[in-house]
Amino acid sequence: MTQPTNSRLSAFFSSNRAALLTLLALILLPFIVGMMDGESPMMVFANESGNSKFAQGLAIEIFILALYALSFDLIFGITGMLSFGHSMFFGVGAYLTGISIKTFGLSLPATLGLVFIAAIVQAILFGLVLPRVKGITFALVTLGLGSVFHIVVMSSELGPYTGADVGLQGVIVPAFISPANERLRFYFIALTILILVYLLYKRFVDSPTGRVCVAIRENEGRARMLGYNTFYFKLAALTLSSLTAALAGFMHTLYQPIVSPNIANMGFTVTALLIILIGGVGTLSGALVGAVVYRLLDFGLRRYIGESASFISGAVYVLFVLFIPFGIVGTWKMKSLQIKQGWQRLQKLFG
Amino acid sequence: MNTFLRKNTVLLITLAAILALFIAAAQGMEKKDFVITLLRGLSVGSLTFLVASGFSLIFGLLDVLNLAHGTLFMIGAYIGWTVFVRPDTFVDLLTPLALILSGFALGDVYPLLATRIRFGLSLKRILPWALVFTSILLFGWILPRYPIAIWNVGNYGQSPVTYSFMADSGTRLPVLPAAFTEISAPLALIGLLLASILGAFGLALFNNTAQPLKLNWKKFISFAILLLVALLTFIFNDSLTAALTGLSSNWLFVIAVLVATLSGAGLGALIESTLIRPLYIRPIYQLMLTLGMSAIGIEIVRAIWGRPEFVMPKPAFFNGSGGVCPATNFADWWANNCSTILLLDGRVRVYNEIFIPIVGVIVLISIWMLLQRTRLGMVIRAGVQDREMVEALGINVRRVFTMVFALGVGLAALGGILAAPSMGLSNAMGESLFLNALIALAIGGLTNYPGAALGSVLVGLIQQFIIKYGQIGIAIPFTDIIFKPTPPLVPASTVLLMVIILLILPNGLLGKKE
Structure with missing residues (x-):
């Protein structure tokens, strides 16, 4: 009896080696960074190691971005709907969290519930538009809805709630996950959420529903001809995507001291587009890789070059479109056989 | 008639609803306010139309959603400003630009040259890279040293803001003509030409597709013309600058509009x-x-051009003041070139609210004529309907694509330079107008030319009416509340x-x- 389970286990380990190694590295990351500064793991546990804390902060930002990019990949890369209002999904989560904690003093679980309800409602709002408009018109309508949300957030009438163009600040985060004092806990919670959502997405794409979503991307007319009511599948993808993006927004508000109105901007949708373009459109893991590359690149450029960083990220964008259109993960998947062969040839060359 | 009604019921009802809204809006304000708001709406609508029509032509024929259209609109405005306020910079730039382009004008010659010279296989691989790399090195060495009299963004006294302000008050700051100090003039000119030819040769070697090897004499002529332009602008640099600076601001404005439009078209191509x-x-x-x-x-x-906003001065033809200004009738305005004119006792700015809509209408009609009466227009219309069919008929669609893209971007740049004196120049001017244009197109129909015009006018009017009502407030019926948007x-x-x-x-x- 033990033999088959064992072999199954080892097969699982060998086929997911890269993913498991990455996971291990991410779990150890805070301690390794602390160790490099000569600080013991206990200090890292007590959130006293400066550099480790900084690395954790950067990683948390990457996790949040990755969640957001994942949700965009689901509707753009998998289902093939180009929405320019995606930042609204994120923004609703972020602002609703901030307002309900700060103004109405709700508890964290109640806030999360409220955020999820709002996410479903806005997915249905986008869904109302769905059967009527397709393709570019859908992009325009979602752009319109998104910019109305941005305008509402920025308007001075709602200033007491949203902070208008200054941004929402002064949200008191419950002490047990406060990013200032309990950052390590926040780090692991964010990591867990990201992994769970990623696994859920993988399962969704492999499920019958997910396969129909892919079919809609490839050819909607044919999918409908086969007897699928494509509207419901698109709505399902939109709802899942909206829930995830709102969750990312929820974590963003908890983590960041100020929620800037830029996150409701069209530019933030473009960020998601850029991330999944770097990683590879339609490959879920591409969103994760892209988020890492994007955030580190952005961080490095702003630090060493300063103001003109967005010029370089624009250039990176154009170069990716022209020369690496399938992104890092997509290109890797296509070329991995060649790379493996080359590696073997290299090994043969040296004995 | 009956079938027409039945087919377009929804459209007619929508149009009637919009019309009713406008009539209701007109009731709420005085006549002079109404006229001014109407003209302002038309003005914003015209600018929106210039961006939207180009965008819709490109989208209709090429299926490309050109999201950079707003940015190109802005670049047109900045280029026009440069010609208008700093003609010396413009003249200085002509020589290097013509030299850089000249090498690429010889496009067809390089493949022929490559087949005539026999290289080894390894050399054939390295050569393009080496050529391009040498060309980039040469450009990188010469261009920073090439003297161009230009403003200095870091220094407020020499920033575009200051030059713009001074030009508006009628004085031009004396500018020191740039001189060749770090590099000798012949070296710079020949180096630029060489770098351009090497770079074009290298790029031509990259694509190995064998083209029909027939020398096209037009290419040589364009090469010769570009060289001639470079030489002439180099030799007569000072006198050309003096001539442009001495020109009246009206003619300078015309030149600025032409240059901005043409460079926009070139950029698009x-x-x-x-x-x-x-x-x-x-x-x-x-x-x-x-x-x-x-x-x-x-x-x-x-x-x-830096981050701060600045205003481009209006040409003298629209900038008169004092005396009988604001003019009360057309003859007075013509005699004094007043900047404002009184219509029903309301002050109307001539440039913003009369000139821009007129240009908008002229462009509307001329593009309409181009689409309906010329062969190119026929190809474009056919291409919007069915691109593959046009290709199958043996028409070189690729060339038409380039021309339409150039036309679209040229229209956006024209909009930019026209908007510059009324809206001012800022880094964000493209974005807001582009959003307007997108909305206008979505309202009017994405690939429909009259639809672009209708949508733009609607967007402009609605915006201006709401701004006006923001000032005077809307009295909500049956209550005492005055709602101010x-x-x-x-x-x-x-x-x-x-x-x-x-x-x-x-x-x-x-x-x-x-």
Whole structure:
């Protein structure tokens, strides 16, 4: 009896080696960074190691971005709907969290519930538009809805709630996950959420529903001809995507001291587009890789070059479109056989 | 008649509803306010139309959503400003630009040359890279040392803001002519020419597709013309600058408009033939490419012209004051060139509210004529209907694509330079107008030319009426509340109108059903 389970286990380990190694590295990351500064793991546990804390902060930002990019990949890369209002999904989560904690003093679980309800409602709002408009018109309508949300957030009438163009600040985060004092806990919670959502997405794409979503991307007319009511599948993808993006927004508000109105901007949708373009459109893991590359690149450029960083990220964008259109993960998947062969040839060359 | 009514019921009802809204809006304000708001709406509508029509032509024929259109609008404005306020910079730039382009004008010659010279296989691989690399090195060495009299963004006294302010008050700051100090003049000129030829040769070697090897004499002529332009502008640099500076601001404005439009068209042709063309097989990537280009364009503008906003002075023809100004009738205005004119006791700015709509109407009619009466227009219209069929008929669609892209971007640049004296120049001017244009197109129908005009006018009018009502307030019936829409509501209102119209008529007001 033990033999088959064992072999199954080892097969699982060998086929997911890269993913498991990455996971291990991410779990150890805070301690390794602390160790490099000569600080013991206990200090890292007590959130006293400066550099480790900084690395954790950067990683948390990457996790949040990755969640957001994942949700965009689901509707753009998998289902093939180009929405320019995606930042609204994120923004609703972020602002609703901030307002309900700060103004109405709700508890964290109640806030999360409220955020999820709002996410479903806005997915249905986008869904109302769905059967009527397709393709570019859908992009325009979602752009319109998104910019109305941005305008509402920025308007001075709602200033007491949203902070208008200054941004929402002064949200008191419950002490047990406060990013200032309990950052390590926040780090692991964010990591867990990201992994769970990623696994859920993988399962969704492999499920019958997910396969129909892919079919809609490839050819909607044919999918409908086969007897699928494509509207419901698109709505399902939109709802899942909206829930995830709102969750990312929820974590963003908890983590960041100020929620800037830029996150409701069209530019933030473009960020998601850029991330999944770097990683590879339609490959879920591409969103994760892209988020890492994007955030580190952005961080490095702003630090060493300063103001003109967005010029370089624009250039990176154009170069990716022209020369690496399938992104890092997509290109890797296509070329991995060649790379493996080359590696073997290299090994043969040296004995 | 009956079938027409039945087919277009929704459209007619929507139009009637909009008309009723306007009549209701007119009731709430005085006559002079109404006239001014109407003219302002038309003005914003005209500018929107210039951007929207180009965008819709490009989208209709090429299926490219050019999201960089707003940025190109802005670049047109900045180029026009340069010609208008700093003609010396413009003249200085002509020589190196003509030299850089001259090498690339010889496009057909390089493949022929490559077949005549025999290389070894390894050399054939290295040579293109080596050529391009040498060319980049040469450019990198010469261009920073090439003397160009230009403003200095870092120094307020020499920034575009100051020059603009001084030009507005009628005095031009004395500018020191740039001189060759770090590099000798012949070396710089020959080096630029060499770098350009090497670079073009290297790039031509990259694509190995054997083209029909026939020498096209037109290429040599354009090469010769470019060289001649470079030499002439180099020799007569000072006298040309003096002539441009001495010109009256009206003629300078005309030149600025021409230069901005033409360079916009050139930029469009360049973008289409180098960046967009490889991506026709992957439409969604074109969209992302234009997004990236728009970010790059804004950064380039920030680097060259700086971040602060500034105003471009109006040409003297629209800038008179004192005496009988504001003019009460047309003859007075003509005699004094007043900047404002009284219409029904309301002050109307001539440039913003009369000149721009007139130009808009002229462009509307001339593009309409181009589309309806010329062969190119016929090809464009046919291409919008069915691109593959046109290709099958043996028409060189690629060339038409480049021309249409150039036309579209040229129109946007024209809009930019026209908007500069009324809106002022800022890094964000492209974005807001581009959003307007998108909304206008969505309302009017994405690929429909009259629809673009109708949508633009509607967007402009609605925005201006809401701004006006923000000042005077709307008395809500049966209550004493006076509702004053705040400025953020202006974009929100048009966006809402777009969403509503798209939900009723998914293809826009005049768009055809697929």
